[in-house]
Amino acid sequence: MAVMHLLAASEGDLAAARAQMGFSLAWHIVVACLGVGLPALTLIAEWYGIRTGNPAHRLLARRWARAMGVLFAVGAVSGTILSFEMGLLWPGLMGTFGQVIGLPFALEGIAFFIEAIFLGIYLYAWDRLPPRRHLLTGLPIVVAGVASAFFVVCANAWMNQPRGFVLREGKVVDVDPWAAMLNPASPPQTVHMILAAFMVASFLTASVYAVALLRGRRDAYHKAGFYIPFTLGAVVTPFQLVVGDWAARFLAEFQPAKLAAIEGVFTTGSHVPLTLGGVARDDALRYGLEIPNGLSLLVGYSPSTVVEGLDKVPRSQWPPVTGVHWAFDVMVGIGLFLLALGAWLLLSWWRGRRRRRGELLDQRGSRLFLTLAAVGGPASVVALESGWCVTELGRQPWIVWGIMSVRDAVNPAPGLMTGLWLVLIVYAGMTVATVYVLRRLAKGTAVPLAPQERDVESYPVV
């Protein structure tokens, strides 16, 4: 397949560059989601603790804040690496289009600055500020965290919908940085990502306490540690499904080849079925579960809606169909699973109120619910990574949709494979250390305490 020329020193170097970028992004995205969602959870717990004086909530806030400190540090450095890698691995992209996508990154830099400044104050000034003022110093972290996510995903959206410039003889001219940032893909992608961040942070935190509750630690501390994040996650999930539908519908109009890969549609036509699972083989998606007319109905509310297939684009421009399709199905499946868990919570709350059957944890089936909720945390991470695979793999072979291929963007220097190995080793060490340290933070009873919070110190944690 010699359609596109190879800029990299070798095919291996191109593969290494893609693997390194994919790996370090996949790593960072989890920590970044926790960085966006965890401050909100911590502030809710702290606010509740101040309002009610309940030491369980205040202890939770301290714990989460310490975890946040560790996660923010690894998030900051793993995010920095990504900005290095933009140039180290994809100088072809940055040399030509760096100026077009610079604006959202400059804005993200400011937001990240605010985040870092107030995180420093929030974490270290717990005993220097009165409680309410301390709570206020946490608010900019939440706002700036959401803003960072918005700006960064705007830049990613631009790769899917490149706007705001004119290409004249290979040169970029007439740049409109605002049009580039606020491209058509920005609204669905940013909202989808920000909601995903809150879902991952919520369900992952809740799953830790679901395990503790399953082990019989049913005190106020662990219950609050479960209910606060789980409720937030359950509230966000239905909105996420609506937004996900919007994002897919967007693809039907703006990136039909991506949607065709997601759904494994090879031939353009109407009455297109929705296929679950399956394997792409001989230009068809085989062995999957087909729902007749399903995709046509989803895209245009009518079985006669025409859905564009992969036959509309040259074969050399097809994304890897099976991988993208499965990633999408896994993401949607987990989303529906989390939606069902949220519905269960709502139902049991309603039953507890109406029929006085006690709260959820005293009702029948609570162990099953907690087990599923414990699975829900890691599952939400799987959904996150799958969704990211859909958008990144689904964009292949383009780095800038329809304009520049990944091959034309890669660093032509030799030895990128060595860099990949180095990065893998360092990240492996960092992963082990992060998990270990977080586990220790969850276990240890010594939490640094502010003078006004001495009661928390004496609060027993089972």
Next chain:
Amino acid sequence: MLANTALAVMWVGLTCYALFGGADFGAGVWDLLAGGSRRGLPQRRLIEHSIGPIWEANHVWLIFVIVLLWSAFSPVFAAVMSTLYLPLTLAALGIIARGAAFAFRKASTELWQQRLFGAFFALSSLVTPFFLGAVAGAVASGRVPPGLAAGDVITSWLNPTSALGGVLAVTTCAHLAAVYLCADAARDGEPALASLFARRAVVSGLVSGAVAGAGVAVLHADAPELFHGLTHRALPLVVLSAVAGLGGLFLLHRDRFVAARPASALAVAAILWAWGAAQYPAMLVGGTTVGQAASDDAVLAACLVVLAVGAVLLVPSLWLLYATFQRRTPDTGPGSSPSSGS
């Protein structure tokens, strides 16, 4: 005009990174040299206490510089990153190890873990500024031509000027850190630590001066264009740096720790601006000038407007951050100081 403004703003960011982020690296260097775990404990506690709340904010200056370089001068960014990908990858890994290990050490309770993470933190604090200095040396000596990976992947950063840049970066970071730390120690009522770091500040300042002096000969032989710029147009800034550096040492000698801070900072900042002035208007020596590399005016204007608006938010926030932690720790009795929980 817009391009020059963007370049100046980027250089301000670089200066801030050197003065604040550089000092955090320097603190890690002193952590490395603090001695055994018992003897070095007071020093390490002071270091952790001083940089803990602020290093992440200081680190953002680097991201600021990178983003501004790629937004305002995309071809220069692509050329530098692709040719110098080896030292920059190593610097990036050093940044990971430094930041993560520092946070891990703070969160761990057992000695062997604190030692392990501490070693990573301290070693990477030494290695990272060296590679960043080597990158600066490569750019300053004109070893990065325009284009993608057009320069030599190895000799572009393994050369006399890069070695000079690397060593100078490490010694000046250490000097800045020692100067800042002695004032911190004095404020926290640790006169012994204060005079220890004052001695180190003087020694590292003298070493930096000696390295810079020897560097004149290196640049004369290895980077004649830079040498010419430094001895002509940028000469006043070079002299300013030397005078400010000596002034800082004098103030340290007289135990005027707080006053020594701006003097030492000025010495470092003046060297950075001297480099900029010596090289201007070339961004890639012998290849690309500011005007040739500059982005579309619409991009430059948008970035500058955004940064100006951002500054309105950032300056008071940064002031709040530094003011909160430059005040004396409130006397709240045992078990409540920020470092005691770690």
